[in-house]
Amino acid sequence: MEVDQRASGQPAIAPGEYRYQHLGTGDWEAWGPELGPLELAIEDWQRQLAGIERPWLCWSVVDRFCRIQQRLVMEFGWTPVVGRDPRGDAPTVLPGAVRFDVNKLLKLPTVWAHFPMEFVYAFAPRMACWHSDLLVGRRNMEHLVETFDSLDDGETAAYRPRGWWLRKALPCPGLAYATTRAASRDQWEHGCGWWRWFCKHPNFRGPVAVAEEEWDTGRGIWYWQKHFDGSVRRVFPDETGHCRMPWSVWKNAMSKGSAMREYYDLDSLLRTLEIADLDD
Numbered sequence: 001m002e003v004d005q006r007a008s009g010q011p012a013i014a015p016g017e018y019r020y021q022h023l024g025t026g027d028w029e030a031w032g033p034e035l036g037p038l039e040l041a042i043e044d045w046q047r048q049l050a051g052i053e054r055p056w057l058c059w060s061v062v063d064r065f066c067r068i069q070q071r072l073v074m075e076f077g078w079t080p081v082v083g084r085d086p087r088g089d090a091p092t093v094l095p096g097a098v099r100f101d102v103n104k105l106l107k108l109p110t111v112w113a114h115f116p117m118e119f120v121y122a123f124a125p126r127m128a129c130w131h132s133d134l135l136v137g138r139r140n141m142e143h144l145v146e147t148f149d150s151l152d153d154g155e156t157a158a159y160r161p162r163g164w165w166l167r168k169a170l171p172c173p174g175l176a177y178a179t180t181r182a183a184s185r186d187q188w189e190h191g192c193g194w195w196r197w198f199c200k201h202p203n204f205r206g207p208v209a210v211a212e213e214e215w216d217t218g219r220g221i222w223y224w225q226k227h228f229d230g231s232v233r234r235v236f237p238d239e240t241g242h243c244r245m246p247w248s249v250w251k252n253a254m255s256k257g258s259a260m261r262e263y264y265d266l267d268s269l270l271r272t273l274e275i276a277d278l279d280d
Helices: 018-025 036-048 063-075 116-122 138-150 181-190 208-214 219-228 256-263 266-273
Strands: 055-060 079-084 126-130 155-158 176-180 231-234
Touching (some): 055 063, 063 138, 116 181, 181 219
Parallel strands (some): 055 126
Antiparallel strands (some): 126 176, 155 176
16 A cells, blocks of 8 residues: 655644654654655655665764774675764765765654665665664674675565564664665555554554564564565674663763763774774
8 A cells, every 4th residue: 555645844743742752763653644744855865865776874873983884884885875863973974975864854853774764665776774883893794795785676684683582672673684675665565664663654454462562663574574475584793893882871871972982992892893994
C-alpha cells in the first residue's frame, strides 16, 4: 500500500510536546500519518544524492570521529555521505565525501542516523550506515564491505546480537547495516523498517500485540524477515570501537558528543584498532 499525503510545513505538533522531541529519532508513534513534510524532505534527499551508487552514511556528533569514519569508508571504495545531529558538531566534509543535509527542510531539534535509512528505496540503489559512535579496524571493515557489496537487490544486511534470549539487553540491530532499493521498498510496503514502533507505521497490517513487544530501533527488520520472507544477512561489527557508555555517564551530558569526549580516549582507541593513520 502506498501512502500519499502531501503537505507543506511541519506536523501540527507543539515544540514542547513529547512527540515533537521524538520526530527526528525515527519513531512512527511520534509521526503518525502526517507524512507530507517527510515526502518533501525525501524529494530533497533525492536531489542531494543523485548519481551516488554506494553511499555510506557517516553521522557527525564528534567531528574528529566523523572524519576518521569518512576516510575509512573512502579507503574501501564507498562514498561517505555526511549528515549530522543538530546537537552535534558541524561536520567537516572531506574531499571525496558528500554533504547530506537530512534536516534541511524538516528543521527538527534532533535527528538520529537511521532516520533516512527508512526511505532508501526513494533515493539510492543501496546504502550503508553505522552508528555515529562506531569505528572498526580494517579487517572488520573488509567483512562489512564484502557483505554490503555482495547484497542482491532485495536483501538487507544487519547486526543481530548473538544470544537471542539476551536481545533486549544487547546492542540494537542498527550498529552497522546496509540495505538495497528493493528491500527498502518491500519493507516500506509492509511497514517493517528501521524506525521505532514499526507497528504504528501507516502500512503495517500485522498483529499489533505481537509487534509491540519489538518496539525498538531496527526490530521491524527482523519482523520483516520472519513474517514476510525478507532476506537479511548478518554482519558482525567489532564492538571494540563502539563507544558505548553507561547511562550514568551521559544522561546529564549536553549531547552524545560531549559524553563521548569525556568518556573515551580516542587516541588509545585508534591505536587499538590500528587505524591511527586515518586521524588528522
